[in-house]
Amino acid sequence: MTNRITLPSDQDATGRTFGPEELEAVRQCLATGTLTSTKGNFVKQLETKFAAKIGAKFAYACSSGTAAVHCAIAALDTEPGDEIITTSITDMGAITPIIYQGAIPVFCDVDPHTYNVTAESIAKVISPKTKGIVVTHLFGNPCDMGPIMELANRHGIPVIEDCAQSFLTTYNDQYVGTFGAVGTFSLQQGKHITTGEGGIVTTNDPALARRIYLFINKAWGYGDAKPDHYFIAPNYRMSELLGAVAVAQLDKLDAVVESRVRTAAALTTELSGLPGIETPVITENSVHTFWKYCLRVDETVIPGGTVALGAALKDYGILCAPRYIQKPAFECIVIKDQVTFGTSRWPFTLARPEATDYSRCHFEGTWNALEHVLVLPWNEKYTDEHIQYLSTNIRNAVMSLTAKVAVG
Numbered sequence: 001m002t003n004r005i006t007l008p009s010d011q012d013a014t015g016r017t018f019g020p021e022e023l024e025a026v027r028q029c030l031a032t033g034t035l036t037s038t039k040g041n042f043v044k045q046l047e048t049k050f051a052a053k054i055g056a057k058f059a060y061a062c063s064s065g066t067a068a069v070h071c072a073i074a075a076l077d078t079e080p081g082d083e084i085i086t087t088s089i090t091d092m093g094a095i096t097p098i099i100y101q102g103a104i105p106v107f108c109d110v111d112p113h114t115y116n117v118t119a120e121s122i123a124k125v126i127s128p129k130t131k132g133i134v135v136t137h138l139f140g141n142p143c144d145m146g147p148i149m150e151l152a153n154r155h156g157i158p159v160i161e162d163c164a165q166s167f168l169t170t171y172n173d174q175y176v177g178t179f180g181a182v183g184t185f186s187l188q189q190g191k192h193i194t195t196g197e198g199g200i201v202t203t204n205d206p207a208l209a210r211r212i213y214l215f216i217n218k219a220w221g222y223g224d225a226k227p228d229h230y231f232i233a234p235n236y237r238m239s240e241l242l243g244a245v246a247v248a249q250l251d252k253l254d255a256v257v258e259s260r261v262r263t264a265a266a267l268t269t270e271l272s273g274l275p276g277i278e279t280p281v282i283t284e285n286s287v288h289t290f291w292k293y294c295l296r297v298d299e300t301v302i303p304g305g306t307v308a309l310g311a312a313l314k315d316y317g318i319l320c321a322p323r324y325i326q327k328p329a330f331e332c333i334v335i336k337d338q339v340t341f342g343t344s345r346w347p348f349t350l351a352r353p354e355a356t357d358y359s360r361c362h363f364e365g366t367w368n369a370l371e372h373v374l375v376l377p378w379n380e381k382y383t384d385e386h387i388q389y390l391s392t393n394i395r396n397a398v399m400s401l402t403a404k405v406a407v408g
């Protein structure tokens with residue numbers, strides 16, 4: 001028997017890194033009396049430091065990860081009915097911006113062991129109308145960017161990297177968010193570093209940078225000789241208060257990532273050889289920064305699979321998520337029933353029938369991934385004791401579930 005303990009949670013102070021640094025930054029910010037980023041310095045500091053940190057030429061802060069993806073899509077300046085390829089396993093915040101821009105999200109299958117899109121799965125859905133590819137580095141593990149960039153470059157299609165779950169993730173020693181045309185990050189409560197809500201967009205391309213900057217700012221040409229509102233755009237600015245918190249959080253990012261990687265490796269070692277359990281498959285030549293730690297559960301070995309194991313772990317207070325988002329993104333009402341603007345169904349009315357064909361046969365990897373994945377909560381406050389608690393309870397749960405079959 002193990003005594004029940006409560007794991008640190010990224011939803012409150014137990015699993016987050018806020019301290020005197022954030023307090024002091026907020027105090028300084030308030031003392032200036034300037035809380036808008038159009039006049040203040042904290043958001044600018046965040047942008048400069050973040051760009052330098054990951055090796056991008058430009059970074060712009062905005063109000064959420066969803067806003068960041070929206071900036072990226074808007075920067076591509078697509079025509080209504082153009083297609084943007086995206087993954088079937090992601091946050092809805094990565095999909096609705098495509099629709100807001102009048103483009104069609106075209107879903108792509110994933111590898112059931114990494115949960116990521118691949119060059120092969122993307123190639124299957126490229127059409128003459130494809131104007132962008134969003135790749136999501138899910139759970140902190142990078143997509144295999146070599147073949148993906150080779151494919152995209154061959155077709156001349158810009159790649160947007162959704163890095164909301166992959167701060168400081170590297171592929172061939174290069175940070176994700178710097179391979180494609182645009183990278184997007186989220187500072188939401190549960191991400192590696194946080195301001196509660198917030199986002200960052202990165203690019204190396206000056207023309208895209210200009211459009212991203214304008215899109216965040218109602219497309220108002222600040223500083224231009226004859227400024228105007230140049231195109232349709234929201235106010236997606238981050239406030240200085242959040243910028244202050246973000247600057248302090250960014251200073252802690254290395255330690256956050258280091259801790260997550262270390263404890264994840266420790267759990268992998270502990271679980272090795274456990275029947276019916278596949279520990280995370282890490283893309284070659286990369287660093288997985290463990291936003292979450294996923295197990296792939298084989299239901300032919302562990303009766304009831306991920307759902308049964310998840311239920312057993314919840315009895316020990318381990319708030320895991322069997323099946324992650326439960327169903328592929330295209331099964332959500334907004335996409336399935338095309339609930340967009342009034343009763344118009346626009347822009348789906350412009351879509352080729354193949355672009356909205358969500359038949360199961362095109363998404364074998366996606367369904368397979370969701371049927372097997374068990375997502376463990378993860379954060380930088382985990383200690384060796386927490387890892388021991390997780391591994392002991394996972395082992396016990398697996399043993400008791402498999403023992404039931406043995407007995408009959």
Ligand SMILES: *Cc1c(COP(=O)(O)O)cnc(C)c1O
Pocket residue numbers: 064065066067069090091093094136162164165186187188197198199
């Ligand atoms: C969290 C997340 C988003 C959206 O970010 P918000 O800040 O919640 O709007 C987008 N994509 C992925 C992969 C995410 O995990």
